[in-house]
Amino acid sequence: MGNIADIEKDTAQWYQDVLKESEFIDYSPVKGCFVFRPYCYALWENIKCILDKKIKETGAQNAYFPLLIPESFIKKEAKHIEGFSPELAVVTYAGGKKLEEPLVIRPTSETIIYYMFAKWIKSWRDLPLKINQWANIIRWEMRTRPFLRSTEFLWQEGHTAHATKDGAKKNAIEMLQIYQDFIQDYLAIPVVSGIKSESERFAGADSTYCIESLMCDGKALQMGTTHILAQSFSNSFDIKFQDEDGNLQFPYCSSWGMSTRLIGAIILVHGDQNGLVMPPKVAPIKAIIVPIYKNDEEKNKILSKAYELKEIFCDDGIKVEVDDDEQLTPGAKFFKWELKGIPVRIEIGPKDIEKNNVVLVNRFEKEKNKKKKVVSIENVGNELPQFLDKIQNQMFQEAKKKLGENWYQSEKLSEFGENLSKEGGFYEVGWCGNADCEDSLKEFKASIRCLLEKKKHPSCFLCGKSSKTDILVAKAY
Amino acid sequence: MGNIADIEKDTAQWYQDVLKESEFIDYSPVKGCFVFRPYCYALWENIKCILDKKIKETGAQNAYFPLLIPESFIKKEAKHIEGFSPELAVVTYAGGKKLEEPLVIRPTSETIIYYMFAKWIKSWRDLPLKINQWANIIRWEMRTRPFLRSTEFLWQEGHTAHATKDGAKKNAIEMLQIYQDFIQDYLAIPVVSGIKSESERFAGADSTYCIESLMCDGKALQMGTTHILAQSFSNSFDIKFQDEDGNLQFPYCSSWGMSTRLIGAIILVHGDQNGLVMPPKVAPIKAIIVPIYKNDEEKNKILSKAYELKEIFCDDGIKVEVDDDEQLTPGAKFFKWELKGIPVRIEIGPKDIEKNNVVLVNRFEKEKNKKKKVVSIENVGNELPQFLDKIQNQMFQEAKKKLGENWYQSEKLSEFGENLSKEGGFYEVGWCGNADCEDSLKEFKASIRCLLEKKKHPSCFLCGKSSKTDILVAKAY
Numbered sequence: 001m002g003n004i005a006d007i008e009k010d011t012a013q014w015y016q017d018v019l020k021e022s023e024f025i026d027y028s029p030v031k032g033c034f035v036f037r038p039y040c041y042a043l044w045e046n047i048k049c050i051l052d053k054k055i056k057e058t059g060a061q062n063a064y065f066p067l068l069i070p071e072s073f074i075k076k077e078a079k080h081i082e083g084f085s086p087e088l089a090v091v092t093y094a095g096g097k098k099l100e101e102p103l104v105i106r107p108t109s110e111t112i113i114y115y116m117f118a119k120w121i122k123s124w125r126d127l128p129l130k131i132n133q134w135a136n137i138i139r140w141e142m143r144t145r146p147f148l149r150s151t152e153f154l155w156q157e158g159h160t161a162h163a164t165k166d167g168a169k170k171n172a173i174e175m176l177q178i179y180q181d182f183i184q185d186y187l188a189i190p191v192v193s194g195i196k197s198e199s200e201r202f203a204g205a206d207s208t209y210c211i212e213s214l215m216c217d218g219k220a221l222q223m224g225t226t227h228i229l230a231q232s233f234s235n236s237f238d239i240k241f242q243d244e245d246g247n248l249q250f251p252y253c254s255s256w257g258m259s260t261r262l263i264g265a266i267i268l269v270h271g272d273q274n275g276l277v278m279p280p281k282v283a284p285i286k287a288i289i290v291p292i293y294k295n296d297e298e299k300n301k302i303l304s305k306a307y308e309l310k311e312i313f314c315d316d317g318i319k320v321e322v323d324d325d326e327q328l329t330p331g332a333k334f335f336k337w338e339l340k341g342i343p344v345r346i347e348i349g350p351k352d353i354e355k356n357n358v359v360l361v362n363r364f365e366k367e368k369n370k371k372k373k374v375v376s377i378e379n380v381g382n383e384l385p386q387f388l389d390k391i392q393n394q395m396f397q398e399a400k401k402k403l404g405e406n407w408y409q410s411e412k413l414s415e416f417g418e419n420l421s422k423e424g425g426f427y428e429v430g431w432c433g434n435a436d437c438e439d440s441l442k443e444f445k446a447s448i449r450c451l452l453e454k455k456k457h458p459s460c461f462l463c464g465k466s467s468k469t470d471i472l473v474a475k476a477y
Numbered sequence: 478m479g480n481i482a483d484i485e486k487d488t489a490q491w492y493q494d495v496l497k498e499s500e501f502i503d504y505s506p507v508k509g510c511f512v513f514r515p516y517c518y519a520l521w522e523n524i525k526c527i528l529d530k531k532i533k534e535t536g537a538q539n540a541y542f543p544l545l546i547p548e549s550f551i552k553k554e555a556k557h558i559e560g561f562s563p564e565l566a567v568v569t570y571a572g573g574k575k576l577e578e579p580l581v582i583r584p585t586s587e588t589i590i591y592y593m594f595a596k597w598i599k600s601w602r603d604l605p606l607k608i609n610q611w612a613n614i615i616r617w618e619m620r621t622r623p624f625l626r627s628t629e630f631l632w633q634e635g636h637t638a639h640a641t642k643d644g645a646k647k648n649a650i651e652m653l654q655i656y657q658d659f660i661q662d663y664l665a666i667p668v669v670s671g672i673k674s675e676s677e678r679f680a681g682a683d684s685t686y687c688i689e690s691l692m693c694d695g696k697a698l699q700m701g702t703t704h705i706l707a708q709s710f711s712n713s714f715d716i717k718f719q720d721e722d723g724n725l726q727f728p729y730c731s732s733w734g735m736s737t738r739l740i741g742a743i744i745l746v747h748g749d750q751n752g753l754v755m756p757p758k759v760a761p762i763k764a765i766i767v768p769i770y771k772n773d774e775e776k777n778k779i780l781s782k783a784y785e786l787k788e789i790f791c792d793d794g795i796k797v798e799v800d801d802d803e804q805l806t807p808g809a810k811f812f813k814w815e816l817k818g819i820p821v822r823i824e825i826g827p828k829d830i831e832k833n834n835v836v837l838v839n840r841f842e843k844e845k846n847k848k849k850k851v852v853s854i855e856n857v858g859n860e861l862p863q864f865l866d867k868i869q870n871q872m873f874q875e876a877k878k879k880l881g882e883n884w885y886q887s888e889k890l891s892e893f894g895e896n897l898s899k900e901g902g903f904y905e906v907g908w909c910g911n912a913d914c915e916d917s918l919k920e921f922k923a924s925i926r927c928l929l930e931k932k933k934h935p936s937c938f939l940c941g942k943s944s945k946t947d948i949l950v951a952k953a954y
Contacts, residue, residue: 026593028543030580035593038538038608045539061515062522066505067544067582067613067629068566089545089571091582095617096563103507105544105568105582116503116512125804131515136544136613140572152544327602 007273011217015145015267018275022339025146032144032151039340040263042284044154047262048134050186050282051156054178058171060130060158065112067136068103073111077236080110083203087139089151105138110204110255113159114233117251123242124163127251128171132158137259147264148221148477155259161239161251165230168252169207172226175256176209179224187262188279188395189213189269190403191223192426192472194450197438202255206230212449212472214403215268218424220449220474223265226256264477269399270364276341277364279395280388287313287360287384288337289322292330292349302348305377309346309358312381318388320346338363343391344384347372360384364391364398413440413461416473420444426474430457430467437462446475484750488694492622492744495752499816502623509621509628516817517740519761521631524739525611527663527759528633531655535648537607537635542589544613545580550588554713557587560680564616566628582615587681587706587732590636591714594728600719601640604728605648609635614736624741625698625954632736638716638728642707645729646684649703652733653686656701664739665756665872666690666746667880668700669903669949671927674915679732683707689926689949691880692745695901697926697951700742703733741954746876747841753818754841756872757865764790764837764861765814766799769807769826779825782854786823786835789858795865797823815840820868821861824849837861841868841875890917890938893950897921903951907934907944914939923952 003021005013019025026035036044052062068091075081084107091103106112113131121129134156141149158175162168176193183189196208205227212220233239234250243249270277280286289306293299306322313320323333330347337345345361352358358380360373375383406425410416416427421444431437431448440462441447452470459467480498482490496502503512513521529539545568552558561584568580583589590608598606611633618626635652639645653670660666673685682704689697710716711727720726747754757763766783770776783799790797800810807824814822822838829835835857837850852860883902887893893904898921908914908925917939918924929947936944 026596028545028589029547030543030545033543033545035543036541038540041540042538044541061519063515063518064513064521064631066507066510066512067615068505068507068510070506086573088573089568089580091566092569093579094566095619096565102570103566112505119503138544142572154541 004273004275007216007271011268014271018267018271018339019146022276022341024276030151032141032149034146034150036260039284043263043266043278043282044260046282046284047186048156051182051258052134054182055132055156055158058130058174058178059128060132060160063131063133064135065109065116065133067106069106069109069112071102071104073115074104076111077204077232079232080204084108084139087141089138089140106135107137107139108257109133109135109157110159110229110233111237114237114239114253117159117161117234117253118237118239121161121239121241121251124244127241128160128162128167130158130160130171132156145264145477147260147267153260155257157257158255160254161234162254163241163243163249163251165228165252168228168230168254172207172209172228172254172256175226175254176211176224179211179226179256179258183211183213183223183262183265184396186279186281187266188281188392188399189223189265190396190400192450192452194452194472196225196450197448197471199435199438200448202227204229204232206232210450212474213265213269214406214426214474215265215477216271216402217268218406218475220426220472220476221261221265221268222449222476223262224256224258227254229253229255270395271341272366275339277395278341278343280343280392283341283343284319285321285342286318286388287320287344287346288333288342289320289346289348290330290333290337291322291324292347294350298350302350302353305353306348309377309380313384316381316385318384343388346380346384360387362387362391362394364395409456411457411459411461412464417444420446420473420475424475426472428452428457428470429461429473430455430459431469431471432460432463432465433468434460434463434465441473444475446473448472449474449476481750481752484693484748488745491748495744495748495816496623499753499818501753507628509618509626511623511627513631513737516761520740520743520755520759521737523759523761524663525633528659528735529611531659532609532633532635535607535651535655536605537609537637540608540610541612542586542593542610544583546583546586546589548579548581550592551581553588554681554709556709557681561585561616564618566615566617583612584614584616585734586610586612586634587636587710588714591710591716591730594636594638594711594730595714595716598638598716598718598728601721604718605637605639605644607635607637607648609633622741622954624737624744630737632734634734635732637731638711639731640718640720640726640728642705642729645705645707645731649684649686649705649731649733652703652731653688653701656688656703656733656735660688660690660700660739660742661873663756663758664743665758665869665876666700666742667873667877669927669929671929671949673702673927674925674948676912676915677924679704681706681709683709687927689951690742690746691883691903691951692742692954693748693879694745695883695952697903697949697953698738698742698745699926699953700739701733701735704731706730706732747872748818749843752816754872755818755820757820757869760818760820761796762798762819763795763865764797764821764823765810765819766797766823766825767807767810767814768799768801769824771827775827779827779830782830783825786854786857790861793858793862795861820865823857823861837864839864839868839871841872886933888934888936888938889941894921897923897950897952901952903949905929905934905947906938906950907932907936908946908948909937909940909942910945911937911940918950921952923950925949926951926953
C-alpha cells in the first residue's frame with residue numbers, strides 16, 4: 001500500500017491518503033472547501049434518503065430558507081452572535097455595488113427560520129410547528145479537515161416551536177433517539193449520548209444533547225446534536241402565539257442537526273489499512289462482480305453470467321456493478337474495490353462457472369481471517385442479502401468491542417491523564433460541576449464530551465470534591 | 478376572491494397574491510430571496526426525484542462542488558466573466574479578516590467543475606465524463622420575481638466532457654429531449670425548443686438550445702437550456718486527454734440545467750382565478766378528503782371511513798390527506814384546497830356513506846363545467862388513479878390548445894407588432910440573421926426566443942431581405 005500512510009502510526013495522513021486514492025473527494029484551492037466526488041456523494045444520498053424518511057415520520061416538513069442572512073439577524077440573539085461571529089463569511093459586494101447591510105452566509109439557520117416563525121405562528125393551533133431543511137452551510141474554521149471540520153458542509157437542520165417547554169424537550173429527546181438509532185443501525189457505529197456541559201452548549205441553547213462516538217485513533221467525534229432553545233429565539237424574534245385562554249405567549253423552540261460529518265465517522269470508525277469500509281446498509285454499491293478469465297471464450301461466458309447476475313440483484317433493489325475493465329488484472333481490481341470499501345466482492349472464474357458457483361468475499365474481514373464463501377448461482381440471490389446483513393452486524397459488533405476496550409473507569413486525572421494523552425479513549429469519571437475543573441482538561445487537549453446520567457463515581461476527577469454527575473472525558477475532533 | 482387580484486387584468490399581482498395566500502412562499506428582507514414553504518418544497522422534491530432518475534439513466538453521476546469560487550476562476554473564460562460579472566455576490570470578509578482573494582458565490586459552476594475535470598481527465602478512457610449537481614445558485618438580478626428571476630434559486634447543472642464535438646452535441650441534444658419530455662409529460666406544459674440566436678447564447682457557449690413555453694399572460698418563459706461549450710472551458714482550464722493515438726487533445730464540453738423556474742411555469746400556465754392548479758404527476762398531495770357531517774354520530778362514521786381510505790391510497794403510493802380541521806366549514810375547506818391546487822377533492826357526506834359512495838371533484842375543471850363524479854367506495858381505489866391520469870391529460874390538452882390559439886404566423890413586424898405589444902403570444906416569422914433586425918424587437922420588449930429548424934417564411938420580419946431561418950418571437954420573462 002505504497003500511497004497510503006500507516007493507519008496506526010499516522011491516522012491523519014492515512015485519512016487524507018484514503019480520501020484521495022479512493023477518488024472520494026478532491027480539493028478546491030479555497031481553504032477547507034472540497035468536492036464530493038460521485039462515489040462519496042452517492043453515500044451522502046443514501047444517508048439523506050433514509051434519514052429524511054425518519055425525520056418526516058416525526059411530522060416535520062421540509063422547507064428551504066435563504067442562504068444569505070442579514071447581519072443584523074445574526075446579532076439579535078446575544079449568545080448566538082458571540083458563538084458564531086468568528087466563523088462568518090460575509091458578502092459585502094453584490095451586483096457590482098457595495099451592499100448597505102452586509103449579508104452573512106448561513107452558519108446555521110436559526111435566525112432566518114425564527115424570523116419566519118414569527119410571521120407564521122399566531123395561535124396554539126399552529127403548534128407544534130416542525131420544519132426541517134437540507135442545506136449547505138459555511139463556517140470559517142481555523143483548522144479544516146474534510147467532513148470533520150470544513151468551511152462548507154452539507155447538513156439537515158430541524159427547527160421546531162412548541163406551546164410548552166416540555167414539548168420542546170420531548171422533541172429534542174425524540175430526535176436524539178432517532179439520530180442514535182440511525183447511526184447505530186445504518187452506519188454500524190456504537191454511540192454514547194448525553195447532555196453537554198455549559199461551556200460546550202450550542203450558542204443560544206438552554207441545553208444541548210449530543211451523540212459521541214469513538215474514532216480509530218482514540219478521539220471522540222460529535223456526530224449529532226439536538227438543542228432545547230427554550231424561549232431565547234422566540235424572545236429575540238418576537239414569536240408569539242395566543243394560547244387556549246387567549247393570552248399571548250412565547251413558544252419554546254428546539255433545533256437539531258446532523259451533517260456530512262457522518263461520512264467522516266464512517267471512514268474513521270470502519271476504515272482499515274486497505275482503505276474505506278462501507279457499512280452495507282448505506283454503501284453506494286453493495287457488491288462488485290469481478291470476472292476472472294484467460295481467453296475470449298471464458299470471457300464471453302463469464303461476462304454474460306456477470307451481467308445477468310447484476311440484473312437480478314438490481315431488480316431486487318440491490319445495487320451491484322460488474323468491473324469489466326479490460327486494462328486491469330483481477331488483482332488490480334480487488335485492490336481498487338477494497339480501497340473503495342465495497343462490502344462484497346463476487347468472483348466468477350472458469351472453474352466457478354463450471355461448477356455453477358460464485359465466490360463471495362467479505363471486505364470487512366481482515367486478510368488473515370478472510371474466508372471466501374462459495375455459493376451456487378441459483379442461491380446467490382438469497383445469499384447476498386443475508387451476507388450483507390451479516391457484514392453489517394459484524395461491523396457494529398467489532399466497533400462496539402473496540403469502544404468497550406477503550407472505555408475506562410477512573411477517579412483522578414493524575415491516574416488517567418497520561419493514558420488519555422497517549423492513547424486517547426473514553427474516560428468515565430465524576431465531576432463537581434465546576435468550570436475550572438473542566439478547564440484543566442484543555443492541557444490534555446481533552447474535554448467533557450457529555451454528562452452521563454448515572455453517578456457511579458463519588459468524587460470530582462480534579463478537585464476531589466463531591467461529584468454531581470458522571471461525565472465522559474475524551475480528546476475530540 | 479377578495480385577496481386575489483384578477484388573473485387577466487393584473488397577472489403580476491395575481492401571481493404574488495396566489496403565492497402568498499396559498500402559503501406557498503414567504504419573503505426574506507433580502508431583495509429577491511424567499512422561503513420555499515413546505516407545500517412548495519414538496520413540489521420541488523417531487524420534480525427533483527423524477528428528474529434525478531432520468532438524469533442518472535443517461536449515465537451522469539451526481540457530485541457536489543464548493544459554493545465559493547475564487548474570483549480569478551470566473552475571470553478565466555472571457556465571455557463567461559463578461560456575462561456573469563454584473564450578477565455576482567462577492568465574499569470579501571471571512572473569519573473576521575479581509576480575504577486576500579475575493580470569493581464569488583457560484584452563479585453557475587462551470588469554472589470550478591472544469592478546474593476539477595482538468596485533474597480527473599487524463600485519457601480517452603476517462604471520456605465521456607458526465608457529472609450532475611443539485612445546488613443553490615446566487616445571481617444578483619435587478620428585477621426579481623419568485624421562481625422566475627430570483628437572487629437565490631435551486632437547480633441542477635450537468636457538465637460533461639467528450640472526446641469529439643459530435644459527442645458534446647449529442648449530449649446537449651439528448652438532454653434537451655429529456656427536459657422537453659419531462660416538462661410535457663409531468664408538468665403538462667407544451668413546449669417549443671430550438672437554438673438561441675448569438676445574442677441570447679449562454680456566456681461561454683458555442684451553441685445554446687432552449688425550451689420555451691407560453692405563460693397565461695402571453696409571455697414566453699425559458700424553462701431549460703443545454704449548451705455545447707465546445708473547447709472554450711477546456712482551453713481556459715487546460716483540460717487535456719491523451720487520445721487513442723497518444724496525442725494530447727482538448728475535450729469538448731456540454732452543460733445543461735433546469736431550475737426552480739419550473740415551479741413558476743406550473744403556476745403561470747395552469748393557475749386560475751381560484752389559485753394554483755397542480756399537475757397530478759408532481760402534485761405534493763394528489764387528493765384531499767373533506768368529510769361533511771352535522772353531528773357527532775355522522776362525524777365518527779365519516780371520519781373513520783376517511784382515514785381508512787387515506788391508508789388504502791397511501792399503501793398504493795398515492796399521497797392523500799384528510800382535512801379533519803374542526804374549525805372550518807366544508808365550504809372553507811373547499812376554498813382552501815382549491816387555492817392550493819390539489820388535483821382532486823373527495824367529499825364524503827352522510828348520504829354518500831349511506832349509499833357507500835364518495836364524490837370526486839376535479840380541481841382543474843372550471844366552475845361552470847364542473848361535474849362531480851360519484852364513485853362507489855369499493856371502486857375508488859381503482860378510480861382515483863384513472864381520474865388523476867385524466868386530469869393530467871386534460872391539463873396538457875388545454876395548455877396545448879391555448880398555445881395553438883396564441884401562435885401566429887406572420888411576415889412583417891409592422892403587421893404583428895401591435896398585437897405582440899398588447900396581447901403577447903408566439904410569432905413565427907422569417908429572419909435574415911442580422912443582429913440589427915433582432916435588436917429592433919427590444920422596442921416591443923420582445924426577443925427571438927429561438928431559431929426554428931424550418932423555413933416557411935421567405936423574408937426577414939424587419940428588413941425584408943431573404944430569410945435564413947424561421948424564428949420564434951415573443952415577449953419574455
